[in-house]
Amino acid sequence: MSIRCAVIGVGYLGKFHAQKYAALPNAKLIAVVDSNRQSAERLAKELDCRACGDLLEILDDVDAVSIVAPTTLHHKMAAKCLRHGIHVLVEKPITTTLEEADELIELAQKNNCILQVGHLERFNAAVLALGQTSGNTPLFIESHRLAPFKPRATDVNVVLDLMIHDIDIILDLVKSDITDMRASGASILSNTVDIANVRLEFANGCVANVTASRVSQKSERKMRLFQKDAYLSIDFQAKALDSYRKGKTEIFPGVPEIIHVRTSEGNDDALLEEIKDFLRVIRTGEKPAVSGEDGRRALATAIQISELF
Numbered sequence: 001m002s003i004r005c006a007v008i009g010v011g012y013l014g015k016f017h018a019q020k021y022a023a024l025p026n027a028k029l030i031a032v033v034d035s036n037r038q039s040a041e042r043l044a045k046e047l048d049c050r051a052c053g054d055l056l057e058i059l060d061d062v063d064a065v066s067i068v069a070p071t072t073l074h075h076k077m078a079a080k081c082l083r084h085g086i087h088v089l090v091e092k093p094i095t096t097t098l099e100e101a102d103e104l105i106e107l108a109q110k111n112n113c114i115l116q117v118g119h120l121e122r123f124n125a126a127v128l129a130l131g132q133t134s135g136n137t138p139l140f141i142e143s144h145r146l147a148p149f150k151p152r153a154t155d156v157n158v159v160l161d162l163m164i165h166d167i168d169i170i171l172d173l174v175k176s177d178i179t180d181m182r183a184s185g186a187s188i189l190s191n192t193v194d195i196a197n198v199r200l201e202f203a204n205g206c207v208a209n210v211t212a213s214r215v216s217q218k219s220e221r222k223m224r225l226f227q228k229d230a231y232l233s234i235d236f237q238a239k240a241l242d243s244y245r246k247g248k249t250e251i252f253p254g255v256p257e258i259i260h261v262r263t264s265e266g267n268d269d270a271l272l273e274e275i276k277d278f279l280r281v282i283r284t285g286e287k288p289a290v291s292g293e294d295g296r297r298a299l300a301t302a303i304q305i306s307e308l309f
Contacts, residue, residue: 002062010068067089068118071093087115093299093302119295120165123280127234127236133232141222149194157192163196163210167302174204181308183197187298
């Protein structure tokens with residue numbers, strides 16, 4: 001049987017969620033929900049589903065939802081769905097506060113529901129390739145996530161808007177407690193911080209230098225990892241992973257050859273892979289790739305950084 005799905009919030013990203021569900025054979029898009037009913041009706045006509053102005057209209061009719069609404073509404077909407085036994089994929093950040101995140105995690109456990117957080121870069125082909133690359137824990141990580149200014153998502157600062165993607169990936173890679181952080185940031189075009197840099201030091205010795213900006217002239221999403229005997233470079237936009245490792249042959253006495261391997265899967269659709277994985281764990285009961293606990297951990301770090309400005 002197909003999993004009955006709905007998308008709550010059909011703005012820029014919500015529209016893409018709805019299109020993915022509509023295209024998947026193991027999902028049935030029942031409805032799209034938005035307070036702007038005209039927007040919902042336009043998309044519903046395109047995808048042959050119901051248009052609703054309130055999520056209360058669909059609680060008895062669906063098995064799973066994507067919540068792609070403003071962050072301030074995540075907790076209220078997700079809590080209603082989880083209390084009705086509906087599986088939830090909520091866009092990042094999971095909520096605005098840790099208390100709200102804790103309640104959602106508890107509700108998901110209590111009602112035997114999947115709670116997955118939409119940290120989309122986890123499904124980027126380059127990140128998936130990195131997970132298959134054997135190697136040591138990184139010694140140093142440097143990341144840059146730069147984007148031109150867009151008026152959407154300015155209800156949160158750049159740390160919660162953009163940097164949180166890299167925070168999530170770094171925490172998943174390093175798997176160690178943060179012992180120190182130093183941050184600086186500035187508001188340029190919005191009422192919140194638009195450009196920020198943070199240095200994270202971990203208990204295992206790793207250091208990460210993370211920069212995010214939403215007031216850049218060009219887009220750039222890159223991460224570089226330095227570890228013993230290897231250098232790894234991720235280009236999120238190109239969906240490419242470049243690895244450089246020492247070879248066994250010496251090109252000069254005491255100087256080993258450098259072996260370069262490029263893994264590129266530029267046609268992969270990260271959002272489609274995220275939604276497919278969401279539907280898969282609903283069927284299997286497995287833990288999602290990005291659980292509520294993972295989302296809370298990234299949020300906690302982002303809040304700590306934000307408090308330093």
